[in-house]
Amino acid sequence: MPADALYGAFTQRARATFDLTGQPPHPALLRAYARIKRAAAVANGRLGLLPARWVRAITAAADRIIAGDIASVAVIDVLQAGAGTPTHMNVNEVLTNLANERLGGRRGHWEPLHPNNHVNLGQSSNDVTPTAIRLMALELGAALTREITATERALRALARSEARTVKPGRTHLQDAVPITYGQVFAGYADALGSAGAALGASRRELVAIGLGGTAVGTGITAHPRFARAVARELARLTGEPIVPARNTVTTTWSLRPLLACSAALRGIAIDVTKICMDLRLLASGPQTGFAEIVLPEVEPGSSIMPGKVNPSVPEAVQMACYAVNGHDHAIALAAAAGELELNVMTPLVGWALAESFELLTRGLALLRTRALDGLRIDRTRVKALVDGSVIEATALSPVLGYEVTAELVKEAIATRRPLRAVVTRHGLIDARALSALLAPSALTRPSRPEPTLVRRVRASPAYRAYRAQNGL
Numbered sequence: 464m465p466a467d468a469l470y471g472a473f474t475q476r477a478r479a480t481f482d483l484t485g486q487p488p489h490p491a492l493l494r495a496y497a498r499i500k501r502a503a504a505v506a507n508g509r510l511g512l513l514p515a516r517w518v519r520a521i522t523a524a525a526d527r528i529i530a531g532d533i534a535s536v537a538v539i540d541v542l543q544a545g546a547g548t549p550t551h552m553n554v555n556e557v558l559t560n561l562a563n564e565r566l567g568g569r570r571g572h573w574e575p576l577h578p579n580n581h582v583n584l585g586q587s588s589n590d591v592t593p594t595a596i597r598l599m600a601l602e603l604g605a606a607l608t609r610e611i612t613a614t615e616r617a618l619r620a621l622a623r624s625e626a627r628t629v630k631p632g633r634t635h636l637q638d639a640v641p642i643t644y645g646q647v648f649a650g651y652a653d654a655l656g657s658a659g660a661a662l663g664a665s666r667r668e669l670v671a672i673g674l675g676g677t678a679v680g681t682g683i684t685a686h687p688r689f690a691r692a693v694a695r696e697l698a699r700l701t702g703e704p705i706v707p708a709r710n711t712v713t714t715t716w717s718l719r720p721l722l723a724c725s726a727a728l729r730g731i732a733i734d735v736t737k738i739c740m741d742l743r744l745l746a747s748g749p750q751t752g753f754a755e756i757v758l759p760e761v762e763p764g765s766s767i768m769p770g771k772v773n774p775s776v777p778e779a780v781q782m783a784c785y786a787v788n789g790h791d792h793a794i795a796l797a798a799a800a801g802e803l804e805l806n807v808m809t810p811l812v813g814w815a816l817a818e819s820f821e822l823l824t825r826g827l828a829l830l831r832t833r834a835l836d837g838l839r840i841d842r843t844r845v846k847a848l849v850d851g852s853v854i855e856a857t858a859l860s861p862v863l864g865y866e867v868t869a870e871l872v873k874e875a876i877a878t879r880r881p882l883r884a885v886v887t888r889h890g891l892i893d894a895r896a897l898s899a900l901l902a903p904s905a906l907t908r909p910s911r912p913e914p915t916l917v918r919r920v921r922a923s924p925a926y927r928a929y930r931a932q933n934g935l
Contacts, residue, residue, distance in 0.1 A: 469535035471556035477539045477549035487537035488550050489817035494529050495598035496554040498700050499591055500582055501525035506692035507584050521582060524561035541814040545807025547592035555582045585685035587677040589715050589805055594672040596813040600724050601669055601703050603820035604662060610827045611659040617835045618652035629903040630755060630845045631854050640857045641849065641906040644840055654734045662727040668720035670704050676711025679804035716801040721812050722794055728819045729791040732784035739777035742834065746774050755845050759837035776834040783826040790815035853882045855901050862900065862912050862920050863891060866935045890925040
């Protein structure tokens, strides 16, 4: 043991054994452990199980870790012995040493406090670790929710500024019908908002904790009123509506609420992936692709092709989202590994959840600040694509009929002429009615042509002649 170590022999043995990732547990998880220990000390003090001066010493030590003094509790690999016992004992030992020094004791000597007998009073790794992961998820979820809100606002700002910019809509990667960029960006914003709401819904299960269940959820060694007392104190500490779980036997082996949280993160990642893929497609070119949008230049795009600019930010964020999907799969496997009265895979779940939260929070911030802020629509290019396309065909079909419109589309494509020019050439709809029918406001919202227009067009000699000429 190092002479100045705040941790003890249990931690030292774990340090020597586990070295799988080279990463310590996430700081938010360590803060969660410290909050639990603080709340447990207060609860045990109120229940008459710990002297007031011991409670003050433990809470003062826990406050140091909560404030960020975590070097001595970030010394074990995040993938460690099942149920997170090494990190849990690391926290117990550090708090005991700090508290004993405050009480006049010596570092490394468990007097007057002992890490198991006092700091861990009424607790077990089997109820503390799942609770710590829940508290970590609540903390990191709040940060992600703020970033989701900021990104949603950025998308809505783009939607407002481009509300009248009509662009080609595409399905199957083929020209379809017109849509405005305002509608596109508003769709992205709504999708992100809905995904964030799903994350909020998952939080409602995370606030039900199993503290007081101890080893297998039966509550052995815990005071009968400990579960409720510690939940009340944690609610005060975190500002979250923490409550005792209805059945602590279940919370000892079931990680489904954490899986639901991960599924919400996966849902966010799925929609953000789609947005990133769209941005890359819409920015493709600049001369041989869609080239409808221009993303901010953040770096040279190639080591060999001078002047090339790549959509680097959406690419990186897309990779982060794929990693979130991988973490979600790992969490699902871990959640399914509960055996008998315990799930020992909690360290993996804690690590993967923390990684997913961080990737999404940082990824959205990157997308917002380095891609959405500064994104520009090339309105000239977009107008040229609309004017030179056949995307207005769907609006013509209710007036001219599907078969006639299809023949006109084929002619427009073959002759490389705008569809409305082909309609005018054959005299099928007069210029004024055609302009009204194909106005952007009519093309990008629910609309139906006037029945009188349909009857007049289909009764005209030009319409009948065109059908006969094409064998329709």
